[in-house]
Amino acid sequence: MxxxxxxxxxxxxxxxxxxxxxxxxxxxxxxxxxxxxxxxxxxxxxxxxxxxxxxxxxxxxxxxxxxxxxxxxxxxxxxxxxxxxxxxxxxxxxxxxxxxxxxxILLPNMPHSSVKPGKSEEDNENIHQEGEIPEFSFKALPHWEITERHDIIDFELGNKITGAGFPVYKGKGAKLQRALISFFLDRATEAGYLEIQPPLVINEDSGYGTGQLPDKDGQMYAIPEDKLFLIPTAEVPVTNIYRNVMLKEDELPKKNTAYSACFRREAGSYGKDVRGLNRLHQFDKVEIVQIVHPEKSYEVLEEMREHVAGLLRELKLPFRILRLCGGDTSFTAALTYDFEVFSAAQKRWLEVSSVSNFESFQANRMKLRFKDKEGNTSLLHTLNGSALALPRILASLLENYQTESGVIIPEVLIPYTRFDEI
RNA sequence: GGAGAAAUGGCAGAGUGGUCGAAUGCGGCGGUCUUGAAAACCGUUGACCUUCACGGGUCCGGGGGUUCGAAUCCCUCUUUCUCCGCCA
CATH class of the missing domain: 1.10.287.40 (Serine-tRNA synthetase, tRNA binding domain)
Known part of the structure; x- marks a missing residue:
């Protein structure tokens, strides 16, 4: 607001x-x-x-x-x-x-001066690209065929238990996922973030605080009997830790990270975008959140962007960074960088992270303030980013690291998986 | 799930209808004293709305009510604690 x-x-x-x-x-x-x-x-x-x-x-x-x-x-x-x-x-x-x-509350956040006008994702600005796009001497398989061949993710079984978009991870698939979560959380901890395990279910006040409510409730799974919602991202419970909070200047910045399952109804999604792991109703994600002094927020945005880039570098996945145009920047954000990895068999860029500065937009709704040394109170700035969202990372790892007979595990993950190939 | 008790400032804890935004203690901040520190002593110490300012208004878990007047009485919701039941 x-x-x-x-x-x-x-x-x-x-x-x-x-x-x-x-x-x-x-x-x-x-x-x-x-x-x-x-x-x-x-x-x-x-x-x-x-x-x-x-x-x-x-x-x-x-x-x-x-x-x-x-x-x-x-x-x-x-x-x-x-x-x-x-x-x-x-x-x-x-x-x-x-x-x-x-x-x-109908007014969206003001965009940062660097945000260019634009209608949709086509107008986003590619500001950085790095990493090598793999070439294969054999016919590369899309990840949904790899997962089936090695029986590591079972989409059919998820259909049976719940419905489309709720896959079942098995064996090395489950372990690889767990390895990625631990890897991401460890890197966040090393960068000074406090690890949080938040509730996966939130009340209306929390949904309002981060902007999912009042009018984006169609994107969340609801439990009307208790007026609760399943979280679409850990951003919601983690940022709401600071709802109605007055911090002291010397407590800043607050850095939190959390792994959580995320639940999204994805109403209106369709077609090839939803194949395999590309778009799910339940997925895992490690989120980083910072509460910072208003004068520091753009500096911190770059720091968070560099953190996410570092993860992709370590996984040796080719990626690019987009600065979102006005039309694609979310209601609550002032400036957003999207990270996309290249998935070598689908030959597509997949969004794996979104790093945003909300400036005081969320803080104003949440009454999140700080008191400076002179005793004046003002609103803080909030930022968050995915670091990282799992399914599409998994998809591109499987596709980019595939061999004719299996999949190689990236070196940084082997201490976590304790196996080096699938 | 059933029965009972409770919720007050950063914390602890008074206050049961009238100048109570709230005693007192601790903590915080400033000062005196000291070479420095501690102790002691003195002062100060919540948020929000409104006003150029003076000032005014609101807030004692949330919401509603009674009253000229509510922290105090009533209703309701939430949370916490104790006991019983159930249970990973």
Whole structure:
């Protein structure tokens, strides 16, 4: 959620920024400011009435104490009108506040100045590419054939137990997955992140805090009976650790990492994109989250980007980094880098990580603030990134590292898998 | 799942209808003293909204109610603790 101060001070800049994100209701900004003006006027009136009421109550109390019952009763009669006024003004005030908030949460985050306009993923900017794309002297198999040949991931079995998009990992497939999780968590720990095991189920307040609610609930699996949701990413429970929190400046930065299963309904997905491990309803991911001083967040974004790049380098997977255009940058993000690995048999780039700076957008919703040395409070900045999402890493590992007879395990993973080929 | 008790400032813990945003202690910050530190002593120490400012308003787990007036009474939800039951 954008701050009212920003809307007021930089009204035109905000409108321009939102246009980069293809947000087409600039008039909302003016409406919000107008509603806030109304609200302030109503608050002044209500506070004035409340003050008189408080004064009268004290006088009544004093009258009773001094035994002047008649005077007390007289004063009491006078408060009736005040009471009505306060009630009416309060209701109007609350209505204006609610109307304003309803509109305010419709505004997406402002994009960073480096974000270029654009409609979709086609307009994303390729800013970096490295690693060698493997060549095969034999016919390379897509990962879903490799997994079937070696019986390490069973998609059919998942269909039986749950439905499409819930594969069953078996034997070396399960172990390779576990190895990757441990590898990623260890690297995050070495980089100073505190490992967290969060709940996989969240309440409405948490969904609201990170922006999945109120209007993206269609992407989450819900448990309506308990008003709970399965997490779409560990970002949600981990960032919500800091909901309604006041940190001290010297506690910054807060660095957390978490492995979790992630659940996504992926309503509207279809076609070849969903083949094999490319798009699942349940998948594993290691997430990194940082809560930082507002002046440091872009520096930290680069640090996180470098962390993710380092993982892919160690796995020796060819990858590229995209700076997302306005249209593809999520509602809550100011700047996002996507990481894609090349999957050698499908001959496709697969998204394996998304690293974003949310600036104060989430912090404002969550009331996540810090107190500086002068005692002033201000909003913190939040960032997160996948480091990394497992299924597509697994897909490209299987495809890129395949031999005619099997799959070689990347060297850095062997201490974790304790086998060197499949 | 059943029965009971509780939820107050960073922490501990008073406060059962009236100048209570809240005693006291600890902790934090500033100062006196000291070569320095400790101890002692003095002062200070929550958030939010509003105002150019003075000031005003709100907040004692969340929500609602009674009352001229609620931390205090009532309803409800949540959480914690104790006992019983069940259980990885």
């Amino acid at each position: 954008l701050t009212l101060a920003l809307l007021r001070e930089k009204t035109e800049d905000v409108k321009k920024g939102l246009a980069v994100k293809n947000f087409n209701q600039p008039e909302l900004v003016d409406e919000i400011i107008k509603l806030d003006d109304d609200r302030k006027a109503l608050q002044r009136d209500r506070d004035e009435a409340q003050m008189q009421m408080n004064k009268a109550s004290k006088e009544i109390g004093a009258a009773f104490k001094s035994g002047d019952k008649a005077k007390a009763e007289e004063l009491k009669a006078e408060t009736a009108k005040l009471k009505e006024d306060i009630k009416a003004l309060s209701e109007k005030h609350d209505a204006a506040l609610e109307a304003m908030n309803k509109k305010l």
